[in-house]
Amino acid sequence: MRRVAIIGAGPGGLQLALGLQGAGYEVTVVAERTPEEVRRGRVMSTQLMFGPALALERAAGLNLWDDLAPVMGGFEMTQWDPGAGVPRSRFTASFDEEVRSVDQRVKLPAWLELFEARGGRVEHRSAEPDELPAIAGRHDLTVIATGGGALSTVFGRDAERSVYDRPQRTLACFYASGVAGQGAASDAYARVTGVPPVGDAIVLQALTVGGRCDILLIEAKFGGPYDCWADRPAPEEGLRRAVELLRVYAPWEYERFAKAEPTDAGAALYGAITPTVRHGVAELADGQCVLGLADAVVVNDPITGQGSNNAARAATSYLDAITRRGELPFDGPWMRRTFEEYWKRAQHVHAFTDLMLRQPPADHVVRLLKAAFEHPPTAHRFTNGYADPLDYRDWLMDPAGAEEYLAGIVRSD
Known part of the structure; x- marks a missing residue:
């Protein structure tokens, strides 16, 4: 043997x-x-x-957790800059296969x-x-x-x-209970709110040690308002701080998390990854x-x-x-x-x-994401590429492929 x-x-x-x-x-x-x-x-x-x-x-x-772990049925992406005075952009798209998170x-x-x-x-x-x-x-x-x-x-x-050769974001992650739904399908989606000068707030549904919960991940750009975790606060203070940030930079998520509490004494994680x-x-x-x-x-x-x-x-x-x-x-x-x-x-x-992670984002990526906000088939393809990023190779990852893809959208319209 x-x-x-x-x-x-x-x-x-x-x-x-x-x-x-x-x-x-x-x-x-x-x-x-x-x-x-x-x-x-x-x-x-x-x-x-x-x-x-x-x-x-x-x-x-x-x-072992098929009967317990929640299934996220889709993906919601929002981009918004509250200081720019422009309306937010948002799309939703369904996942073709199940998506879960088990602590x-x-x-x-x-x-x-x-x-x-x-x-x-x-x-x-x-x-x-x-x-x-x-x-x-x-x-x-x-x-x-x-x-x-x-x-x-x-x-x-x-x-x-x-x-x-160094981290591109600082990270703060919180497991929360008591998150209130808004009566929308996206309550059960994976959700991303991106604010270009600040970073991203990502929300997932998950199964944790005490049952179902919501996860809030803050991806903070260095030096911005989201980059405020150097003191590694306890879960209660960390989540409170994160929720106050949502009030300003993702108010629709603030409405959900306003009364949230940490799931347990170990419900916070901080760091940065290279x-x-x-x-x-x-x-x-x-x-x-x-x-x-x-x-x-x-x-x-x-x-x-x-x-x-x-x-x-x-x-x-x-x-x-x-x-x-x-x-x-x-x-x-x-x-x-x-x-x-x-x-x-x-x-x-x-x-x-x-x-x-690239800053500033590549021009062809900006244009493809703009297309996703305006063109549901693009939103659907972008969403489901997360399951196997090999699909991105010939369009999202390749500037020439992106041009061909965008031209195809124009022709189909």
């Missing part, structure tokens, strides 16, 4: 661990926290997942307990870079599935594939290699909600590569091929996210 070590118990690492376990591999997971510690901890992300990624979880038998404090403990119940070995501790040679020496394959802490330094930054592509394989001092998975090697800003989708795709891609390898060695060349196969799709996700 081949032995695999997975360092990190996030969504990608645990999905891969459970898949390998089901395929007959002896798997050890190194997890910093116990399931109960995760449940009692603070929120970790918005974990928005679109139809294709949810289908991968379902195929793996890991869709990682719900998902990860359940998956880790499932792994242990099926006989998997878990070491509840931190792993340091100097331990990797010993871990790799005891296993046929070692996968690093965590992008945080000292292990993030193991994989060098790929300068050719990384556009940014979008980065790292080399997928790290060679250790003794010549052994370890393979990076998902956020360990490809890190995206959450503005496009792609992190958990990337994790599901990466775990599925790596599981297929590992099982197809049979009894052949998991050597450095194989690891590099495995990462590059995953990167064929991940590159489109990363490029889309980088493009949406």
Whole structure:
């Protein structure tokens, strides 16, 4: 029986661990926290997942919350600058497939307990870079599935594939209960309000440790009014501050959140993320290699909600590569091929996210979004591209393709 070590118990690492376990591999997971510690901890992300990624979880038998997690039926985008004296622009469009968010404090403990119940070995501790040679020496394959802490330094930054070398936004995320609907279909949609000088307010519906909730993610441009989280306030003060900002910059959301309260003591998260592509394989001092998975090697800003989708795709891609390898060695060349196969799709996700962070926005993107506000088929296509950003390649990502697409709209009108 081949032995695999997975360092990190996030969504990608645990999905891969459970898949390998089901395929007959002896798997050890190194997890910093116990399931109960995760449940009692603070929120970790918005974990928005679109139809294709949810289908991968379902195929793996890991869709444990289908009867509990709310489904977001569509997408609403609003652009408005209260200081410019112009009307707001807004479009809504339906999702073609289900879209959900399940708090990682719900998902990860359940998956880790499932792994242990099926006989998997878990070491509840931190792993340091100097331990990797010993871990790799005891296993046929070692996968690093965590992008945080000292292990993030193991994989060098790929300068050719990384556009940014610093964060482009500061982030504040709140899980809230008591959000009031307005009696509109968009109450159950994923919603984005963009104010060009300030940033974006993103609202999702989710399942958290206490049941259903709403998530408010503030994507703040540096130096603007949304950039006010350096003191890392407690959830109650942080949410109150965020709601007061909504009063000015997204009053329709303020009406919903005016009486909201944090769901629990861990319902706030602050930070800033540098979008980065790292080399997928790290060679250790003794010549052994370890393979990076998902956020360990490809890190995206959450503005496009792609992190958990990337994790599901990466775990599925790596599981297929590992099982197809049979009894052949998991050597450095194989690891590099495995990462590059995953990167064929991940590159489109990363490029889309980088493009949406760009300041000032590319001219063709501005024109395409303007078309989405005026042309429902464009709004629908833009909305559903989030599920698989490969669709953006030939129009949103390509200036020439954008011109052709826009010309086609004119001809059809």
